[in-house]
Amino acid sequence: xxxxxxxxxxxxxAKGFFADGIHIGLKxxxxxxxxFIYSEKPCAIASVFxxxxxxxxxxxxxRSLGEFEGNFVLINSKNANAMTGRAGIDDITEVLGELKSKxxxxxxxxxxxxxxxxxxxxxxxxxxxxxxxDLTRREGINASEAIMTTDTxxxxxxxxVTLENGQSFRIGAMAKGAGMINPAMATMLCFITTDxxxxxxxxxxxxxxxxxxxxxxxxxxxxxxxNDTVVVMANGLSGAFHAGAFKEALESxxxxxxxxxxxxxxxxxxxxxxxxxxxxxxxxxEIAAKALSNSLLVKTALFGQxxxxxxxxxxxxxxxxxxxxxxxxxxxxxICVYKKGELLFDEKLEPLAAAVMQKSSFTIHCDIGLxxxxxxxxxxxxxHEYVKINADYRT
Amino acid sequence: xxxxxxxxxxxxxAKGFFADGIHIGLKxxxxxxxxFIYSEKPCAIASVFxxxxxxxxxxxxxRSLGEFEGNFVLINSKNANAMTGRAGIDDITEVLGELKSKxxxxxxxxxxxxxxxxxxxxxxxxxxxxxxxDLTRREGINASEAIMTTDTxxxxxxxxVTLENGQSFRIGAMAKGAGMINPAMATMLCFITTDxxxxxxxxxxxxxxxxxxxxxxxxxxxxxxxNDTVVVMANGLSGAFHAGAFKEALESxxxxxxxxxxxxxxxxxxxxxxxxxxxxxxxxxEIAAKALSNSLLVKTALFGQxxxxxxxxxxxxxxxxxxxxxxxxxxxxxICVYKKGELLFDEKLEPLAAAVMQKSSFTIHCDIGLxxxxxxxxxxxxxHEYVKINADYRT
Numbered sequence: 001x002x003x004x005x006x007x008x009x010x011x012x013x014a015k016g017f018f019a020d021g022i023h024i025g026l027k028x029x030x031x032x033x034x035x036f037i038y039s040e041k042p043c044a045i046a047s048v049f050x051x052x053x054x055x056x057x058x059x060x061x062x063r064s065l066g067e068f069e070g071n072f073v074l075i076n077s078k079n080a081n082a083m084t085g086r087a088g089i090d091d092i093t094e095v096l097g098e099l100k101s102k103x104x105x106x107x108x109x110x111x112x113x114x115x116x117x118x119x120x121x122x123x124x125x126x127x128x129x130x131x132x133x134d135l136t137r138r139e140g141i142n143a144s145e146a147i148m149t150t151d152t153x154x155x156x157x158x159x160x161v162t163l164e165n166g167q168s169f170r171i172g173a174m175a176k177g178a179g180m181i182n183p184a185m186a187t188m189l190c191f192i193t194t195d196x197x198x199x200x201x202x203x204x205x206x207x208x209x210x211x212x213x214x215x216x217x218x219x220x221x222x223x224x225x226x227n228d229t230v231v232v233m234a235n236g237l238s239g240a241f242h243a244g245a246f247k248e249a250l251e252s253x254x255x256x257x258x259x260x261x262x263x264x265x266x267x268x269x270x271x272x273x274x275x276x277x278x279x280x281x282x283x284x285x286e287i288a289a290k291a292l293s294n295s296l297l298v299k300t301a302l303f304g305q306x307x308x309x310x311x312x313x314x315x316x317x318x319x320x321x322x323x324x325x326x327x328x329x330x331x332x333x334x335i336c337v338y339k340k341g342e343l344l345f346d347e348k349l350e351p352l353a354a355a356v357m358q359k360s361s362f363t364i365h366c367d368i369g370l371x372x373x374x375x376x377x378x379x380x381x382x383x384h385e386y387v388k389i390n391a392d393y394r395t
Numbered sequence: 396x397x398x399x400x401x402x403x404x405x406x407x408x409a410k411g412f413f414a415d416g417i418h419i420g421l422k423x424x425x426x427x428x429x430x431f432i433y434s435e436k437p438c439a440i441a442s443v444f445x446x447x448x449x450x451x452x453x454x455x456x457x458r459s460l461g462e463f464e465g466n467f468v469l470i471n472s473k474n475a476n477a478m479t480g481r482a483g484i485d486d487i488t489e490v491l492g493e494l495k496s497k498x499x500x501x502x503x504x505x506x507x508x509x510x511x512x513x514x515x516x517x518x519x520x521x522x523x524x525x526x527x528x529d530l531t532r533r534e535g536i537n538a539s540e541a542i543m544t545t546d547t548x549x550x551x552x553x554x555x556v557t558l559e560n561g562q563s564f565r566i567g568a569m570a571k572g573a574g575m576i577n578p579a580m581a582t583m584l585c586f587i588t589t590d591x592x593x594x595x596x597x598x599x600x601x602x603x604x605x606x607x608x609x610x611x612x613x614x615x616x617x618x619x620x621x622n623d624t625v626v627v628m629a630n631g632l633s634g635a636f637h638a639g640a641f642k643e644a645l646e647s648x649x650x651x652x653x654x655x656x657x658x659x660x661x662x663x664x665x666x667x668x669x670x671x672x673x674x675x676x677x678x679x680x681e682i683a684a685k686a687l688s689n690s691l692l693v694k695t696a697l698f699g700q701x702x703x704x705x706x707x708x709x710x711x712x713x714x715x716x717x718x719x720x721x722x723x724x725x726x727x728x729x730i731c732v733y734k735k736g737e738l739l740f741d742e743k744l745e746p747l748a749a750a751v752m753q754k755s756s757f758t759i760h761c762d763i764g765l766x767x768x769x770x771x772x773x774x775x776x777x778x779h780e781y782v783k784i785n786a787d788y789r790t
Contacts, residue, residue, distance in 0.1 A: 054712030054720050083708050083720050085736045117705025118738060296691070296777075297785055304786025310512025313478050317449030325449050325478050341480045343513060382691075383786070384779050390692060391699025391778070 002245030003162040004252065010140025013158030013172035015195040015237040016040045020137040021146025024129025026078040026115075026122065032146035034126065035075045037191055038135045042069040042107050043233035044200035046207045050228035057081040057088030057121075058111045059229060064089070067200075070108035073191060073231065074099065075147050076126055077176075078115040080227050091121040098127045103135060112229050114149055114176060114189050144174035147189055150389055151176050155260040161196075161249045167240035169196035173253045177261030190215070190230040190257060195238040196246055206247045207232055214254035217289070218262045218378045230254075262378045263361070267385030270302055271378065273363040276316075279373030284321040286375035288366065291319035293379025302381035307353035309337040309345065316366055327369030332356040340369060397640030398557045399647065405535025408553030408567035410590040410632040411435045415532040416541025419524025421473040421510075421517065427541035429521065430470045432586055433530045437464040437502055438628035439595035441602045445623035452476040452483030452516075453506045454624060459484075462595075465503035468586060468626065469494065470542050471521055472571075473510040475622050486516040493522045498530060507624055509544055509571060509584050539569035542584055545784055546571050550655040556591075556644045562635035564591035568648045572656030585610070585625045585652060590633040591641055601642045602627055609649035612684075613657045613773045625649075657773045658756070662780030665697055666773065668758040671711075674768030679716040681770035683761065686714035688774025697776035702748035704732040704740065711761055722764030727751040735764060 011019045018038045026033035045068070049059045058081055074096065081088045096109045113121070144154035158172030175190035198206075211230065232250070263271040274292045279285035292298055295315040301308040309330050316323055330338040333356045337345050345353075356362050406414045413433045421428035440463070444454045453476055469491065476483045491504045508516070539549035553567030570585035602625065610625065627645070658666040669687040674680035687693055690710040696703040704725050711718055725733040728751045732740050740748075751757050 050713075051715070052709060052712040053716075053718050054708050054723075080705075083705055083733070084738065085720060117703075117709055118733070118740060120738065296781075300782055300785035303782065306786065308512075310475075310478060313449050314447060314512055317447040318445075320446070321448075323448050325480060328449075338478070338513070343479065343515065345513060382782065384782050386691075387695055387698065387777065387779050387782060390695035391701065 001164065002242060002248060004159045004249055005162070007158050007160050007170065009138065009158050010144055010156035010172050010174050011037050011191055011193045012138035012140040014170040014193045014235070016235050017193045018135055018138050019143040020133065020139040021142035021144070022129065022132060024125055026076060026125065032142055033077050034129050035143040035146035036133055036135070037073045037143065037193060037233065038106070039071040039193070039233060039235045041235040041237060042071045043235045044198065044203060045070055046200060046204040046232045048207060048211050048230045052228070054083060056113060056227040057084050057092060058113050059227065061089050061092045062110050065108065065110070068108045070110060072106045072109035073112060074109060074130065075112045075189065075191070077147055077149055079113055079119055079121055080115045080117045081113040081121045082227060083118040084120055087120065091123050095121070095123055095126050095130070099130055102131055103133070105135065112189055112231070114147065114227055140172065140174065147174065147176045149176060150266050151264050153264055155257050155264070157253050157256050159249050159253065161245050163240060163242045163245055167238070169194060169238035169240040171196065171249050171253060173257060175257040175261060177264060189227070190254070192230070192232040192250070192253065194232065194234045195236065196234055197236040197239050197241040198234045198246060202243060203232055203234055206243065206250055210247065210251040210254050214251060214258045217376060218258040259378055262380050265380040266389045267383050267387070268380030269360065269383060270381045271361045272302060272380065274377045274379060275363055275365040275374070276368065277365070277374040278368040278370055280322050280371045281373040282375055283373070285368070285373040286377070288316050288319045288321050288368070289375045289377035291315050292364065292366070293377045296382065299379070299382035302357065303383040305354060305357040307332055307337065307350065307357050312364060312366065313338065316368070321368070322370060323368050329367040329369060331365040333362050396559065397637060397643060399554045399644055400557070402553045402555050402565065404533065404553050404567055405539055405551035405569050406432050406567050406586055406588045407533035407535040409565040409588045409630070411630050412567070412588045413530055413533050414538040415528065415534040416537035416539070417524065417527060419520055421471060421520065427537055428472045429524050430538040430541035431528055431530070432468045432538065432588060432628070433501070434466040434588070434628060434630045436630040436632060437466045438630045439593065439598060440465055441595060441599040441627045443602060443606050443625045447623070449478060451508060451622040452479050452487060453508050454622065456484050456487045457505045460503065460505070463503045465505060467494070467501040467504035468507060469504060469525065470507045470584065470586070472542055472544055474508055474514055474516055475510045475512045476508040476516045477622060478513040479515055482515065486518050490516070490518055490521055490525070494525055497526055498528070500530065507584055507626070509542065509622055535567065535569065542569065542571045544571060545661050546659050548659055550652050550659070552648050552651050554644050554648065556640050558635060558637045558640055562633070564589060564633035564635040566591065566644050566648060568652060570652040570656060572659060584622070585649070587625070587627040587645070587648065589627065589629045590631065591629055592631040592634050592636040593629045593641060597638060598627055598629055601638065601645055605642065605646040605649050609646060609653045612771060613653040654773055657775050660775040661784045662778050662782070663775030664755065664778060665776045666756045667697060667775065669772045669774060670758055670760040670769070671763065672760070672769040673763040673765055675717050675766045676768040677770055678768070680763070680768040681772070683711050683714045683716050683763070684770045684772035686710050687759065687761070688772045691777065694774070694777035697752065698778040700749060700752040702727055702732065702745065702752050707759060707761060708733065711763070716763070717765060718763050724762040724764060726760040728757050
C-alpha cells in the first residue's frame with residue numbers, strides 16, 4: 001500500500017516544476033490573470049478535452065501538435081479564445097513564438113484559455129505581460145489564482161506518494177471551475193504536474209479512467225464549455241512509479257478538485273452528493289445521478305432547503321431509466337423519506353429531513369431497487385447569486 | 396380552405412359541452428381549485444401522457460380503462476396524486492364513484508390532477524366539493540382558472556371552423572403550465588373539446604402529429620412532470636368534419652397554448668423562439684433547439700438582456716449535433732451577430748442586438764450551415780422569480 005501525504009505547493013510540489021501567476025491587465029484591480037507552468041525537463045503529457053464541437057482555439061492548437069513532449073503551459077483568464085477560427089490559432093502561435101524567443105529553455109509550449117467566448121485574444125497585452133515571467137519562481141498559489149474566473153477561491157492539492165519500496169514521487173494540481181460546468185470528457189481547466197516516472201500511454205489510460213468518476217461526475221449548471229481541459233505533465237525526475245499508487249493519487253486529487261469546483265459553483269451554497277444504487281446497470285445509475293444534479297427543480301429546492309423528495313422521484317422517473325415507484329427508496333443522508341412505495345413523509349420526518357438540507361454538504365441517495373448499477377454524481381444548489389452572476393456575466 | 400374564427404367560451408365553446416371551476420378549499424383565499432368538463436353526449440377521446448416513469452395515479456387510472464367513450468373529466472389543483480401507489484388509484488375510483496351516484500348522467504369519468512407530488516389526495520374535501528357542481532353551467536373561464544398552479548394567467552382558446560361546404564364545427568381548449576415543463580410526449584394539463592364528427596383513431600393520429608411541434612417544442616425548466624396530460628374529447632354534435640381543417644385548428648390551438656405556457660413560465664419575462672436551420676436532419680435541429688431552450692447560461696443571459704452569442708454557439712456545440720464554427724451563423728431577430736466564422740460583434744452591433752434582447756418576445760436563429768434540417772423550439776428566461784417560486788414551492 002502506498003502512503004499519500006498532503007503537501008503544499010500545488011503544481012510546484014513535484015520536483016523540477018515551476019509556476020507563477022501575475023497581473024497583466026486582463027482582470028481589473030490588479031488581480032492575477034496570466035500564469036505559467038514550466039518543467040526543467042521535458043514532460044510526457046496526457047490530456048482530456050471538452051466534447052463541445054465548438055472547441056476553443058487553444059485545444060485545436062494543442063491537438064495539432066500530435067505526439068510531443070513539452071515543458072511549458074501558458075494560461076490566461078478573461079478570454080476563452082473560442083469561436084475565433086483560424087485567427088485564434090494564429091494568435092496562439094504568435095504569442096508562443098515570442099515566448100520561445102525570450103526564453104530559449106521553453107520546448108513545445110502550449111496555451112490554455114478561459115473567459116468570454118467570441119472575442120479575439122488580447123495578444124499584445126499577453127506577449128508584453130509574459131515577457132515579465134521569471135521561470136525560476138515556484139508560486140503555485142499565484143498560478144492557481146491567475147486562472148480563476150467567477151471562482152471565489154482557488155483550488156489546488158498536492159501529495160507526496162510513498163511506495164512500499166521506500167521510493168516516492170509527488171503529484172500536484174490546480175483547477176478552476178465555477179460556471180459552464182458539465183464536463184462531458186473533461187472539465188474546465190485543470191493542470192496536474194508530477195515527477196513520477198510514468199510513460200505517456202500509461203498516464204493517459206489512468207487519466208481516462210479517473211476522469212469518469214471525478215470531473216465527469218460533477219455539474220454546476222449542465223452547460224459543457226468550449227474550453228474544458230485536463231492536462232497532466234510528468235517529468236520523471238523522482239525516478240519512482242507504481243501504477244496503482246499513481247492512479248490512487250490522481251483519482252483522489254481529481255475527485256477533490258471536482259468537488260471543490262462544485263462547492264464553488266456560481267452562486268452555490270451547498271455541495272450535494274447524489275448516490276444512485278440499484279439501477280439495472282452502472283450506465284443507468286449514471287444517467288439518473290446526473291439528471292438529479294442538473295434538475296432545476298431539485299437545485300432550487302436545495303437552495304430553499306426544502307426536502308421536496310417528490311422532485312427527486314419525478315426527476316429519476318423523467319431521466320428515462322428503468323424504474324418504478326414501488327421499488328424506489330430515497331434518503332437525505334440517513335433519513336429515509338420514501339421507501340418502496342411507502343409515503344413515509346410526515347410532520348415527524350419533515351424537520352429531520354429539513355435539518356439535513358440545512359447542512360452545507362450532504363448526500364441524496366436513491367435506491368432504484370432493481371439490480372446492482374450504481375454511480376455517484378456531485379452537484380450544487382441554484383440560488384439568486386447564480387442568476388445575478390450569469391445575467392450580466394460580460395459586464 | 397377552412398376559415399378559423401376565434402370565439403369565446405374555451406372548453407365550453409363546442410356544442411354540448413359544459414364546464415365550471417369552483418373553490419373547495421385546496422387553494423387559499425377562495426381561489427378556484429376544482430373543475431369539471433361534461434359533454435351531454437359521450438365522446439371519442441384521444442390522449443397523450445407524460446413519458447415520466449413515475450406516472451401519476453390519474454394517468455394510470457385513465458390507462459387502465461382501455462378503450463372507452465366518456466363524457467366527464469374531474470380536475471383538481473394543489474395535489475398531483477403522484478408517487479401515491481395503488482392507494483392513489485383507489486382514491487380516484489372512490490371519488491369518481493361518489494360523483495356517478497350523485498350525477499347519473501356521468502359515463503366513464505376520468506380524473507386529472509396537478510400540484511405537489513407525494514401526498515395522498517384530500518379525498519373527502521374533493522367529494523364534498525364535487526357534490527356542489529352544476530352540470531348545466533358553461534363557465535369555461537372558471538374551469539381554466541381552477542386548474543392553475545403557479546400560472547399567473549389562465550390559458551384558453553376556441554375556434555369556429557367553417558369548412559368549404561359551409562358546414563362548421565367548434566374546438567376549444569384550456570391548459571395550465573408554469574413549472575416542471577419539458578413535455579416529452581405531452582405537457583402539463585391541456586383539455587380540448589370539440590363537436591367535430593371525428594372518430595377516435597383519426598383524432599389520435601392528428602393529436603400525435605400536432606404534439607411534436609407544439610407542446611413537445613416548449614420548455615420552461617427542462618423538467619418533465621409526472622402528470623403531463625393532453626386530452627381531446629369529441630362528441631360529434633356538429634355533424635361536420637374535415638381532417639385538414641381539424642388538424643389546422645388543433646395545431647393552432649396547441650401552439651398558442653404551448654407558447655402561452657412558456658410566456659407564463661415560472662418567473663419568465665420573455666418568450667424566445669429558437670429557430671434552428673441547416674442541420675444535417677430535422678432530429679439534429681430539434682436536439683440543438685431544445686438544448687438552447689434548456690441552457691441555464693442562455694436563459695440567464697436572456698434575463699440579463701445580454702446578447703452573449705458565445706453562449707448560443709457553445710450550447711449548439713455542446714448539444715452533440717454535427718456542426719462547425721466555420722459554417723454556423725447566429726441572428727437575434729434580423730441582427731446577424733456571427734456569420735460563418737466571422738466575428739461581426741462590435742460596438743456598433745452590440746446596441747442593436749441588445750435592443751432585440753429587451754423585447755418581451757423575439758427569435759434566436761442559428762443556421763448550422765450544413766443541410767436542410769430544421770426545428771423551432773420555445774423557451775423563456777430564468778430570473779430571480781424562478782428561484783423564489785421554486786426554492787419554496789410547497790409552503
